[in-house]
Amino acid sequence: MESLTGGSSPALCWYGTLRTCFPILTWLPRYNLTWLKMDLIAGLTVGLTAVPQALAYAAVAGLPVQYGLYSAFMGGFIYCIFGTSKDITLGPTAIMSLLCSSYIGGDPVFAVVLTLLCGVIQAGMALLRLGFLLDFISYPVIKGFTCAAAVIIGFGQVKNILGLKDVPQSFVLQVYYTFHKLPEARVGDVVLGLCCLLVLVTLKMMMTSLGSAEDEAPRLIRTARGLVWSLATIRNALVVIAATAVAYSAEVAGSHFFSLTGKSAKGLPPFEAPPLSEIANGTVITFSDIAKDLGGGLAVIPLMGVLESIAIAKAFGLTNIMGSFVSAYPVTGSFGRTAVNSQSGVCTPAGGVVTGVIVLLSLAFLMPLFFYIPKASLAAVIICAVSPMVDFRVPVQLWRVKKLDLLPFLVTFLVSFWEIQYGIVGGVGVSAFMLLYIMARPKVKVSDQGVVVLELDSGLNFPVTEYLSRIVYTHALHASPPRCLVLDCSHVSCIDYTVVHELEELLQQFELRGASLVFAGLKPSVLKVLLTAELPAFRHTDSIEEALQLLTELSYYDQFWTDPDEIDFITETFVFLI
Structure with a gap:
């Protein structure tokens, strides 16, 4: 008996270590048909949410729409192997896209290099256990940053709702030129954009009003509730599909009422080593030049990417490293899609694989149709996605609980309208000063x-x-x-x-x-x-x-x-x- 125990102990220890490195081994041996059915439903639901959002967020990052899809599928495959939570989904997000736009300048090569370096840094943070660095970013700073980012992203899409062109990227200039160019607004874009917003808000309100399901309710009522919930959950896809159909019909009829997404690359991205240099205007831009130009982005973007969960920084890092081989830009965990995943009843991280397959199918077969997607519809999707991040209750709560905490919130919020990354640095600096003052002047x-x-x-x-x-x-x-x-x-x-x-x-x-x-x-x-x-x-x-x-x-x-x-x-x- 002792020999058997002694012989099995090293094997058990080895298997435990293997499961720690590859969490998929904890649930894959117990996988069953019930889990498969629920993962397929959740993966499909999240996929129908992820595709239109990925197209929209690519525009926020200043990249062609296909780069949003390039960034949306790798996370599902990587996280299935290394992920520890069944609910989390990785992919492009509004805030990460906004941060990337500040550093890549619309250059896909810069975006891919940033993705590679971001992944390496995040993996290093996980291995060296540097999660304590995130402890210096306080709640008021986070909320100030997210509120400002939501306002910047949301207002940045107003020009697409109005069909305006040649509006600068700087927020202050964007506000000025948006109002200055109001007479140039296109009626078709305005009407379509407002209709998309109305439908999205209505479906969201319907979903919120559903409340909790009652098992004893009649079958017809439960079916109706399920139908409303399903339609509200995939509302982004429904709106974009409907708007695309309207725009396509108008184009076929010879009418150009809407500003369209335009031509995009067809098919799947090639799996190849990320480009570490490029030639622009006859000048060779080396890897060191790109890294130098990315500058503070190599600190801000990896930190913001793992802000909510340093425990899965390894998965973030590997996703970004592998994503750079398929021309992706940096990704992180999506709160909205994670919530959809959870509400859809996902059972394992395998749901992310289904989502990734949906994105790949879209890249393989639907890219020609994306030409006809109206920019106004994508703008409506983005506005509705970021609007919940503007939480006006936060400053009221800070004022009531501890007035001094309003200072880092306001500094972060206001400075972010100048440069989003400076807002984070400014808020962290103010919080650090307050902390040092308390240390230097104890009671x-x-x-x-x-x-x-x-x-x-x-x-x-x-x-x-x-x-x-x-x-x-x-x-x-x-x-x-x-x-x-x-x-x-x-x-x-x-x-x-x-x-x-x-x-x-x-x-x-x-x-x-x-x-x-x-x-x-x-x-x-x-x-x-x-x-x-x-x-x-x-x-x-x-x-x-x-x-x-x-x-x-x-x-x-x-x-x-x-x-x-x-x-x-x-x-x-x-x-x-x-």
């Missing part, structure tokens, strides 16, 4: 219990050194006469060398002035550091009461040996005894 409670008692409420790190010294000098050393001090460290959990050095100076100053400094309530880890430093005249107790008792005894001892009568008495006694 110190000062009380008088015969001696001065200072109660600290946080760790002792180097930013607090000057502030702590100033308080000690003000309340104890600069008093006349100098007063003894008890430093209550019961809430202090850490200390660094800079503070230890300053405490050594303070202890010397207390000794020179004939006063005492006693530490109370030191935690074992902090006490160990102070004992190792071998501070002069270092005294400590377990509680404030013991510290006060110790100071009373020290005060009596000092008074006894400095009283002239006591000294004369001891001298005479000593002489007599001799």
Whole structure:
């Protein structure tokens, strides 16, 4: 029995390690027909949502529409093998597309190189466990960024609803020229765009009003609810298909009422090594030149890509690395499509494979039809997709809960309209400054219990050194006469060398002035550091009461040996005894 156990243990350990590296092994052996049916339904539903969104988001990134589809299928295959959640779907998103547009300048080669480097960086973050970096991006910064991004993306599509051309990409100029060119609006685009918006909003409201299903409801009612839910879920595909049919009919009739997507590449993208250089206007642009031009995007985009889940950064990284071989631009997890996936009853990550197949079929057979997709319909899809991200309740909640947190929110929100990446940096900078200020100016409670008692409420790190010294000098050393001090460290959990050095100076100053400094309530880890430093005249107790008792005894001892009568008495006694 022992030999059997001993022989099987290494095998089990090896298999456990393999399952950790390839999570597909945890569910694939138990796969069944019921799961297959649910995954097919969910994958098809998400696919019908992903295709129109991918086409629309490519326009946000400033790339031809086919690049949205190039980016929408690899994630399903990669995540099926390495993914740990059945619901998450990877692909192009509105915010990632907006961020990419700031760096790639509409150049597909730049987009592919960015995808490759982004994947390498994300994989490195996963291997080195650098998820703590995301802890420095606070909730107000995230919400400020997403709200601003939603406004920028949404307003950026107004020009397509109106059928305007030659509108700059800069948000401020975009606002100005959109209103300046209003007289040039095309009636066909306006009518079609508003109709698409109306249908999308109506279907969304119908889906929201459905509520939870009741098992005891009549079959007809349950069927009707299911039909409404299905139509509302694939509303993007329905609207784009209907709008394309209208535009195609108009074109066949010889009427050019609508601004169309236009010609796009046919068929599947070639699977090849990503281009690491290009020739533009007769000039060779090398890989190093491209990386230099991408600049801050190599930090911002990988971080934003794994912002919500550093745990699956490996899957993000591999998806982007492999995506670069099929001309994709950077992708991340999609909240909207993930919600659709979950609501559709997906059972395993295999649902993403079905979604990927739907996208591939669209690339293989439907690309010629994409020529007739009206830009106004894609604009309506984008506006409806990003509108929920504008949450006006956030600033109200911040104001009610903690007004100071409005500062990083507003900085991020406002600066993002200048440059979206600067908004993130500005918000993180303000949050970091607020955090450092709290570290450098901790709350110190000062009380008088015969001696001065200072109660600290946080760790002792180097930013607090000057502030702590100033308080000690003000309340104890600069008093006349100098007063003894008890430093209550019961809430202090850490200390660094800079503070230890300053405490050594303070202890010397207390000794020179004939006063005492006693530490109370030191935690074992902090006490160990102070004992190792071998501070002069270092005294400590377990509680404030013991510290006060110790100071009373020290005060009596000092008074006894400095009283002239006591000294004369001891001298005479000593002489007599001799």
